[in-house]
Amino acid sequence: xxxxxxxxxxDICQRGTSLTIQCQVDSxxxxxxxxxxxxxxxxxxxxxxxxxxxxxxxxxxxxxKFPISRPNLTFSTLTVSNMSxxxxxxxxxxxxxxxxxTQYFGPGTRLTVL
Amino acid sequence: EDQVxxxxxxxxxxxxxxxxxxxxxxxxxxxxxFWYRQDPGKGPEFLFTLYSAGEEKxxxxxxxTLTKKESFLHITAPKPEDSATYLCAAYTxxxxxxxxxxxxxxxxx
Numbered sequence: 772x773x774x775x776x777x778x779x780x781x782d783i784c785q786r787g788t789s790l791t792i793q794c795q796v797d798s799x800x801x802x803x804x805x806x807x808x809x810x811x812x813x814x815x816x817x818x819x820x821x822x823x824x825x826x827x828x829x830x831x832x833x834x835x836k837f838p839i840s841r842p843n844l845t846f847s848t849l850t851v852s853n854m855s856x857x858x859x860x861x862x863x864x865x866x867x868x869x870x871x872x873t874q875y876f877g878p879g880t881r882l883t884v885l
Numbered sequence: 886e887d888q889v890x891x892x893x894x895x896x897x898x899x900x901x902x903x904x905x906x907x908x909x910x911x912x913x914x915x916x917x918x919f920w921y922r923q924d925p926g927k928g929p930e931f932l933f934t935l936y937s938a939g940e941e942k943x944x945x946x947x948x949x950t951l952t953k954k955e956s957f958l959h960i961t962a963p964k965p966e967d968s969a970t971y972l973c974a975a976y977t978x979x980x981x982x983x984x985x986x987x988x989x990x991x992x993x994x
Contacts, residue, residue: 772931802980813972813986814929863928872917872976876928 773798773866775877783883784854791850792880794864799844802867804874805837807860814863820847854884887912889975891985898992901962906988908973909955917976918956920949922969923987929972963992 774797784790794803803820818826818839826839841847851858861881865874888911898904910918917936921929933942935951942949946967948959958971970987977983 775928804980814984816982819980861926865928867980872980873919873931873934874982875931876921879926879928881926 772873772875773800773868775864775866775875777862777864777877777880779880780878781881781883783885786855786884788854789850789852790854790882791848792862792864792882794847794849794877796845796866798868800866801869803841803847804865804867805839805847805849806863806865806876808863808879809860817849817862820849820864851882854882856884858882859884887975887977887983889973889983889985891971891973891988893988894986895989896991898960898963898990900964900992900994903959903961903963905960906958906971906990907955908958908985910973910975910983911954912975912977912983914977915975916978918951919974919976919982920956920958921972921974923972924969932971960990963990965992965994968992 776795778793805817806814808814816829817832818828820826820839820841822841838850861879863879864877890909892907920932923929933949938953940951946961950957970989972987974982974984
């Protein structure tokens with residue numbers, strides 16, 4: 772399995788501001804995903820980060836609110852824009868490596884919006 | 886609509902008291918069933934993948950089984966360090982994965 776790191780691990784932000792979360796993998800991966808996990812709830816897929824092209828967003832999530840970049844096969848960023856307290860969640864990146872269907876998760880970024 | 890339901894929502898056990906967690910799924914075309922362990926404030930840690938009914942996988946005190954409608958995670962003689970949230974997820978292909986809400990397990994010494 773790949774080693775996945777995320778930065779920052781946690782942050783406290785003011786409403787109306789934006790935060791960019793980074794996801795770095797130690798090897799090239801086939802797929803990268805971004806999830807949100809609200810307090811006490813399960814994982815909700817935000818989008819699939821596509822290398823070299825626009826991300827594919829799930830219903831209820833839009834690019835203006837959650838812009839995503841994936842410049843290469845080992846790195847992606849998720850920006851949470853114009854934040855409100857409802858955006859307080861854990862944000863997780865996950866990857867799928869070649870030859871498997873299994874998703875491996877990063878340690879997560881805990882975001883609190885005041 | 887594809888759905889994954891886990892029960893119970895929370896389970897409290899005494900150390901050494903074996904039990905099972907349930908994951909029932911209603912999906913069109915199951916390609917795989919994943920189990921993860923998640924500790925508070927951390928990302929999910931992969932445990933098992935099951936691909937076909939009748940398959941079993943074991944790791945230390947954990948054993949996962951799969952039928953055509955549900956999966957079980959059996960915990961034998963649990964220890965306090967097994968306390969965590971256990972997530973199951975149904976994979977239907979095309980990297981589409983549906984997660985259950987999880988079972989929070991508390992093991993008391």
